Amino acid sequence: MAFTPCTSAGLTANLALDCAKPRIKGYEQIGLIILKSDIDLTWTSVDATNPRLITALTLKSGKKAAVIYNSKKAPLPFNGTQTAYNREADAYDKTVQFYYEGIGGDVSKNAIEPLKDADYVVVLERKSKYGEGSFQVFGWQKGLSAGNDGGAQVQDEETGYWLITMTTQEPFAEIEWDFGGTGNYVSTKGAFDVMAGGM
Numbered sequence: 001m002a003f004t005p006c007t008s009a010g011l012t013a014n015l016a017l018d019c020a021k022p023r024i025k026g027y028e029q030i031g032l033i034i035l036k037s038d039i040d041l042t043w044t045s046v047d048a049t050n051p052r053l054i055t056a057l058t059l060k061s062g063k064k065a066a067v068i069y070n071s072k073k074a075p076l077p078f079n080g081t082q083t084a085y086n087r088e089a090d091a092y093d094k095t096v097q098f099y100y101e102g103i104g105g106d107v108s109k110n111a112i113e114p115l116k117d118a119d120y121v122v123v124l125e126r127k128s129k130y131g132e133g134s135f136q137v138f139g140w141q142k143g144l145s146a147g148n149d150g151g152a153q154v155q156d157e158e159t160g161y162w163l164i165t166m167t168t169q170e171p172f173a174e175i176e177w178d179f180g181g182t183g184n185y186v187s188t189k190g191a192f193d194v195m196a197g198g199m
Contacts, residue, residue, distance in 0.1 A: 024128040027078040031068040031098070032195055036119040036143040038063035047181055052172050054137060055181035057123075057191070067198040068098050068122070075099070078124055080165065081138075083173060091169045095150065096122050096138050100162040103155075112153055115164060119143020122166065123177055125192060131185040135177040135192060141170040 017023070043058035059065065070077035080097025102111055121139040128134055138144055144166040146153050152165040179188040 021128075021130045024126070026076060026127045027081070028125040028127060029070050029077045030125065030196060031070075031078065032065040032123040032192065033068050034059065034065045034121045034123070034195075035063070036121050036139065039121065047178075052175050053181060054140065054175065054177045055179065057177055057179075057195075059195075064198065065123075065195040067196055068100075070098055071101075072099070081124065085173070086169065089169055091171050092173050093150070094138050094144070094168050094170060096124070096144055096166045098164055100164060101160055102162065103160075112162060112164075115166065116145060116147035116151065116153065119145055120166065123192065123195075125189070129185045131178070131183040131188075133174070133176050134185050135188050137175040137177050139166075139168050139170075140175045141172065142168050144168045 038059050040058045040060045040063075043056065044054070045056040047053035047055055078096065078098055080095060082095050084093045085091075086093045100111065119139065120143060121137060122144055124136050124138070126134050126136060145151055145168070146164055146166050148167045150165070150167040152163070154163045154165075155161070156163065177188055177192070178184075179191045
């Protein structure tokens with residue numbers, strides 16, 4: 001059998017604006033954060049021809065996603081979130097950033113410290129509701145952590161916020177949750193809202 005190199009060289013799509021679907025920037029206020037080990041890979045699936053599309057996302061029995069709620073309009077929800085190509089690693093550096101207003105010992109034990117000690121998957125809903133790319137997934141391949149290089153947890157007593165920065169480095173530039181693989185916003189939104197019941 002002939003050797004086939006691992007490459008995606010060669011464009012298969014135009015790099016042009018879809019006039020019928022103008023880009024709507026930004027994220028909604030609510031995101032999901034899931035302990036990576038709580039995902040049930042037996043019942044979770046990705047598209048056979050494009051593993052950047054998660055078509056079913058299922059948690060193990062008794063496990064739940066936690067909600068990240070950015071209640072303020074300024075700064076914008078998840079405004080420090082970005083993806084950047086790292087030439088040396090031939091991978092994408094991903095950062096998810098959000099604010100949290102909790103204080104005290106219980107918050108430290110139950111919400112802040114765990115974010116640096118384990119790997120997580122974060123799902124953010126974009127303001128773009130066309131279906132394709134509406135639910136962006138970070139940490140699917142390697143997991144996000146505040147304990148990774150570039151991660152941070154900073155409490156600012158003046159503002160009352162914890163600024164949480166979680167990072168990872170993954171081979172794929174972007175991964176999306178597309179429930180059922182149909183590109184249907186409503187279907188994925190329904191599954192997202194069920195998980196957003198929180199802890």
